[in-house]
Amino acid sequence: SQPSEGKTTTAINTAFMLAQTGADVLIVDCDLRRPRLHAHFEVPNSRGLTNWLSGETDIDRLVQNYEKQPNLKLLTSGPLPPNPAELLGSDEMRKLLSSLGERFAHIIIDSPPVISFTDASILSTMSDGVVLVVHGGKTSRAVARRAKQQLLDVGAHIFGVVLNNVKLETQ
DSSP: OOTTSSHHHHHHHHHHHHHHTTOOEEEEEOOSSSOOHHHHHTOOOSSSHHHHHTTOOOGGGTOEEOTTSTTEEEEOOOSOOSOHHHHHTSHHHHHHHHHHHHHOSEEEEEOOOTTTOSHHHHHHTTSSOEEEEEETTTSOHHHHHHHHHHHHHTTOOEEEEEEESOOOOOO
16 A cells, blocks of 8 residues: 555565466566565566557566466566556556467566555556555555445555565564
């Protein structure tokens, strides 16, 4: 729902888990404001999603392999655009996800926070479902409820919530 709650880490862990089942998995960095996927995988981000959305037609040149998990592929954000929400809400983005959906069993989308930008709400309308990531002890219930409501208002199907950094104390 907010920055620094573990969205990217959760997306990566989910992608790894699915890839370990033998399924072909693609993880896409749709955070076109503060992309992090390339740093976690230690790959270049000079080319990626924004190149395709800006007219490049060869998606295979933009999707990168991850050698340690052969059936896990990644599509980094690429160069940061001046108009992220416009690109993510485009027909090209919808067509790309549809096309990639025919090639991969699972596509995991890492998005910016729901509360901060419309990007996540836009992307939620193009996906099968959403996992809301919340930081325990940091994110208020009001903020979590607002994020949930924003997603429901655009018709998102919420699969569930990941509660990160929970402090369990025994008494």
